Amino acid sequence: GAGVSQSPRYKVTKRGQDVALRCDPISGHVSLYWYRQALGQGPEFLTYFNYEAQQDKSGLPNDRFSAERPEGSISTLTIQRTEQRDSAMYRCASSLGGAKNIQYFGAGTRLSVL
Amino acid sequence: AQSVTQLDSQVPVFEEAPVELRCNYSSSVSVYLFWYVQYPNQGLQLLLKYLSGSTLVESINGFEAEFNKSQTSFHLRKPSVHISDTAEYFCAASNQAGTALIFGKGTTLSVSS
Numbered sequence: 001g002a003g004v005s006q007s008p009r010y011k012v013t014k015r016g017q018d019v020a021l022r023c024d025p026i027s028g029h030v031s032l033y034w035y036r037q038a039l040g041q042g043p044e045f046l047t048y049f050n051y052e053a054q055q056d057k058s059g060l061p062n063d064r065f066s067a068e069r070p071e072g073s074i075s076t077l078t079i080q081r082t083e084q085r086d087s088a089m090y091r092c093a094s095s096l097g098g099a100k101n102i103q104y105f106g107a108g109t110r111l112s113v114l
Numbered sequence: 115a116q117s118v119t120q121l122d123s124q125v126p127v128f129e130e131a132p133v134e135l136r137c138n139y140s141s142s143v144s145v146y147l148f149w150y151v152q153y154p155n156q157g158l159q160l161l162l163k164y165l166s167g168s169t170l171v172e173s174i175n176g177f178e179a180e181f182n183k184s185q186t187s188f189h190l191r192k193p194s195v196h197i198s199d200t201a202e203y204f205c206a207a208s209n210q211a212g213t214a215l216i217f218g219k220g221t222t223l224s225v226s227s
Contacts, residue, residue, distance in 0.1 A: 004157075033214060033215075035215075035217075040123075040219065040220075041219050041220070042118075042120075042204050042206075042217030042218050042219045042220050043158070043204070043215070043217045044217070045209075045214035045215070045216070048213045048214055055213060056211070056213045056214065059214070091157070091158065093158075093215075098212055099144060099146050099208040099209075099211075099212025099213075100146060100165050100208075100212075102148075102160050102163065103160075103215060104160075105150075105157045105158040105159075106157055107156065107157040108157060
């Protein structure tokens with residue numbers, strides 16, 4: 001596609017429910033990144049894929065968070081048993097790979113856990 | 115620890131005034147530095163980047179940033195701002211492994227007439 005697409009744009013859920021956030025990267029982009037941005041803060045790294053391989057998941061806060069990119073394109077970030085503290089903007093980015101290549105961001109998914 | 119610090123959370127200025135948004139990075143990050151901008155209700159967009167070469171980099175809409183290794187800074191400047199520059203600006207650095215960006219907390223630039 002023309003840009004990084006994230007869905008849904010907004011998600012409201014009740015505490016304890018599972019949520020799945022989707023990211024469709026720019027066609028041909030090898031690397032895909034997930035970030036979380038709390039109100040008043042900058043984005044914080046969650047996890048990173050090269051093709052379908054999850055290369056770094058050091059930013060995932062606990063085992064309720066997981067991500068996959070099974071075919072090296074679309075990625076899903078899943079949060080199980082959501083808690084109020086999970087409320088944030090979740091951002092996805094993609095790039096051609098490597099530190100010098102620009103990361104292009106989607107519009108984000110705003111998650112609210114009630 | 116790897117970190118990026120934006121010293122000002124909010125910068126209010128009048129139209130056509132000069133502005134500087136400050137950014138400092140820890141020496142433990144790489145020297146690949148970026149400024150991203152977020153306009154209201156939009157995603158993050160790259161404004162400019164420093165990868166190597168000339169320490170002064172420019173954007174197409176009149177912003178510039180200078181990489182200063184001795185002061186570990188990458189401040190963003192514009193000599194004359196417009197109302198349309200109102201947005202949140204994020205400074206970022208690539209981590210040493212090149213696997214992620216480390217962002218500052220952001221600076222909200224508010225331009226009024």
